[in-house]
Amino acid sequence: MTIQRFTRALIPTVKETPAEATNASHQLLLRGGYIRQIGAGIYDFLPLGLRVLRKIENIVRTEMDRAGASEVLMPAMLPAEYFQETGRWDVYGPVLLRIKDRKGGDYHLGPTHEEIITDMVRREVKSYRQLPLNLYQIQMKFRDEPRPRGGLMRCREFVMKDAYSFDIDEAGAVKSYETMREAYRKIFTRLGLTFRIVQADSGAIGGKTSAEFQILADSGEDAIVACDNCDYAANVEAAEVAAEPAASGTAAGEIEKVHTPGKGGIVDVAAFLKADVKDFLKSLLYVTDQNELVMACLRGDHEVNEIKLANAVGAREIHLASEGDVVKATGAKVGYAGPVKFNGRIVVDPSGAAIASAITGANETDHHIKGVSFARGDYKAEVKGIRSAGAGDRCPQCDKGRFKAYKGIEGGHIFILGTHYSSKMNATYLDEKGDKKPIVMGCYGIGVSRLIASAIEQHHDKDGIRWPMPIAPYQVVVATLGNDAAMMEAGEKLARELEERGVEVLWDDRDERPGVKFKDADLIGIPLRATIGAKTLATASCELKRRDSADPKAFDLIPLAEAADRIAAEVKKAMV
């Protein structure tokens, strides 16, 4: 085994923070010489970056194998016919990177591989005896993201582990799903990540059973809520809201019109009228994909959940109505819409319907109305849960706890697909009776390259990265201070002894001042640093410093004779 010397490695660290990087992981990956940008959302992996990527891949691979899955490798470049078969060629839109070959044939780069794997299975699987089956791959995926960002956080080319399960029935699929869920739990734990398994919106492709593995980080793009009492956690998009008290109280008096000049926003009006935001009935106008105009009413302090709203009105997609549409529909400027005397479909959230005496827009510019009651019948509306869950809400599962809000990075997503693809692609098997049945599928993704960034978001300080041992590019860095023959010999010897004990070691043999070596070691984030200086060498010892120790100056002085054994033991212990 050759010892990896710093002088023979490509580890181009930089002192200054590149301007384009705004989050910690992106900055540190660039500064530490892990990655370099090639284009928007396209990166080189330098040696250190690739080492971390491989570490993560291997953990994923071993746990997938342990869970009974088999690894395959599918092409990244795909003929259009497969996506055409399921209709995704048209549905996917511009995110699909399309290319033409020399003959003008349509191809694309794979953003995910449901069709291809389904094709593989339908060719080879004929009988229930061949099922269940779980196949996975670790491969580059391509998505022409509208907006790549955050370094490895959101790329156009990224490494993903995608697995697909095939079962004879729904019960089997659920079992496969549960197995994957458990495997994922192990994977994320072994990676040293703090995460939450979260109920998610499964998107357009059906499937009620779905979970996201959210890595908690302030820089995360997803908002999630988790109960402070039980294990319930959900993406706010999907979070259920505990049942609201039934619409009770009725307004005492009559509806009264109030003049609220130039006060469009709820907060402004509330301040102006000296009223509580919770007494407001917020009214928003939406347009569905079928061009239907819908008014959504919620309690003033709540936010609409557009996914729930779309489901509530039976639309595939909805978007806020334009200013012009609002004016046309309400006869007032934006900010004065309300359900009373509104001519059209209205959906009200239970918490909005429960307001005894609400303040809401008068559908007249610069005017609101007070004393509105749903119970009394001041307006007609469908009562449906359409608001997003938020911090402080009561937990729908245990009914005792309250929600806390977190930010998360979606590291993995698992869900049951059912027969969505298998029926379209005619992937069937014969059961015991000889009946032809569609295979029931599940799919399970992990954003492998994204996990590199996620891990750094969770493990860094002002000096650099603090890798968890299992995914560190090297486990130990040996820093020799000085380059006389005796020092070089001692450094090489320690590095070699560590190698012999299976420790991954980087020997910083550069002719650099101590400060430079220390700074680089901290930046790169290698968990353990063994330093041999002139003074320690004189006493045949070295210093062992831990990157994650609370006291940055703390270290153990250990004899060189014992160093390799002690360090190897410490590495082993940290490998979980």
Add this chain to the structure above:
RNA sequence: CGGGGCGUAGCGCAGCCUGGUAGCGCACUCGGUUCGGGACCGAGGAGUCGGAGGUUCGAAUCCUCUCGCCCCGACCA
């Protein structure tokens, strides 16, 4: 795709408003002094000023177009 910003040496930036022929720090090369938390002195090398067109005696600077990148929003591993 909507909104905002930036492209000047490998990296970080100044110069642009008020046109006059390109500069600072880091990095790099050579020499010397240093050597336990990103050393110092001296001497160097390095730039089609993102690209194209225009205005002008003269354009990094003004105008038009274009390409790229970053950030904020609608989508996703």
